[in-house]
Amino acid sequence: MADTLHLSADPVELTAALVDVPSVSGDEARLADLVERALREQTRLEVVRSGNAVLARTNLGRPSRVVFAGHLDTVPVNDNLPSRLEDGVLHGLGSVDMKGGDAVMLHLAATVTDPRHDLTFVFYDCEEVDAVRNGLGRVERDLPEWLAGDLAIVCEPSNGVVEAGCQGTMRIEVRTRGARAHTARGWMGENAIHALGEALRRLEAYEPRQPEIDGCRYHEGLQAVKVEGGVAGNVVPDAAVLTVNHRFAPDRSPEQAERHLREVFDGYDVTVTDVSPGALPGLGAPVTRELVEAAGGEPVAKLGWTDVARFAALGMPAVNFGPGDPVLAHTRQENVQVNEVRRCVEVLRRFLG
């Protein structure tokens, strides 16, 4: 594991160095320490630490400001560490989601010395867990002035294409109740785990919408992400919980999405435990158009929820733009093409130059 991050050198090596410091949500302290130390070496930057978030910005008096945001955490390790570079592809946990994007940001922070816009870089924790723990949310509450700007670029993987808007996400708990009994006389009780069968059947049969909004095609989803139940090996269980994650297109509000889920799980006890609204694709702002031009190609719909929605809620134009294929995010085999890391650096350097 690296003791020092070399921001100005090769952004691909920097990506590998970031991957090799494990940072599963809640355990980002070591990586945040390294990022903080490396940024403090850039004397042009004002740096602030907030929990496991690290914030850095220029104060050049430019008429406009671009805010870059990247999360430092990853989903749990899945036999995919340390990083491995092979045939121009860097493999490893977080390579695509989103340490490639973090490396692009860190490299720009160290090497773009005379940008057209003032720049803010926000590296934060706990994006991969419940919204209530999200480090960017904490920064928004504690240091709101650090998020202000004319455009936010969230460097989540987008195949190096500007992705507009994003889908919302909602987590619910579907609870069943029964009555305990000794399993030797199971018919005296009521099995709460068996009662989840119908809910799983509805999940299997579910057909997600794929609406088109402003020329962007979204794709909803409904997936069980956790199931839990049981008292003891010889007891008919009286309670079980199924946690379901719903991804909804930005033409639905959180309230509409909740209403929909209550219909899907009609007859069940449903509780919303976590929700983040989507963001409509909003491509009108001049700074956004400059970025789209620098990137080339057409903007597309963002399927995953990203903190774009958080900036959109603050009233700022906000897009995703980062290296790597988002389809690989959260898979064991996640990886990023090294050329794409380099191309993202070049596009953003052109945009800021």
Place this chain on the structure above:
Amino acid sequence: MADTLHLSADPVELTAALVDVPSVSGDEARLADLVERALREQTRLEVVRSGNAVLARTNLGRPSRVVFAGHLDTVPVNDNLPSRLEDGVLHGLGSVDMKGGDAVMLHLAATVTDPRHDLTFVFYDCEEVDAVRNGLGRVERDLPEWLAGDLAIVCEPSNGVVEAGCQGTMRIEVRTRGARAHTARGWMGENAIHALGEALRRLEAYEPRQPEIDGCRYHEGLQAVKVEGGVAGNVVPDAAVLTVNHRFAPDRSPEQAERHLREVFDGYDVTVTDVSPGALPGLGAPVTRELVEAAGGEPVAKLGWTDVARFAALGMPAVNFGPGDPVLAHTRQENVQVNEVRRCVEVLRRFLG
């Protein structure tokens, strides 16, 4: 909580005192300490401690020996402590399964001074969990001579009727595999929790056999007792496990029961994690007939698995005989009629006198 158990006084008060010392499986040390201390005060008895099992026996040189067995542990607390005596009914965790039976044994150990048979009393731990942890199994391995005798009486609740044989129990894990993906693109993965839906459907539709053997009616069962799965709140899970408990009549061997479960869950990955064979009702032995006579009434089938099967496997006649309704075992509202505790003491005193 009692500091001392008064064995010779009222067996109902003794039951309440035992209930009021919590002893969930694995946490029996305090109760075993009290039982050991009280038995050591009975100078006629040879007493041995083995882990959280306490063994006591007479050595009167009688031509025959009766072994009494009772487990000290209970299923988890379910808002049903401390004990409560109301209208001749003692309520509380373990009152029926099986501290009523333990109290009968302890009271006999202290008050039957001149029995027709030599007597062995075995109080043991971890009956309510996987067979591999069962304290009686440990005693069987470490101190086999302590289980030898001409009749074993397991004082599990049997409504004060002699119950013959017992059903076998088997636990299996039904495992599903899938492929992880980000829930924003759920269709790229394969949801292992959804795949449990079909297994739960089969459990719901399952029709248990109710065979009659030697005039005793058995009643099989198949119940999910645990379900577990999930990686993170935004990841399509690639693994899930359903634990199922099967109770099978003693006309099936463990091998036949396993074959049956593999048919029921055809297409699934099934592992047997725990098994205890049943015991056929065997009512021929003379000492057993004496007990049946002393108890009055007809022997009936035992539905729950009890350590009767363990003694049966050792080649000894073995029956269940204890106070309380086994249907109440493992329910929150478990309780025992105080008259039945007293009647069991009287029946056994007559049988031993």
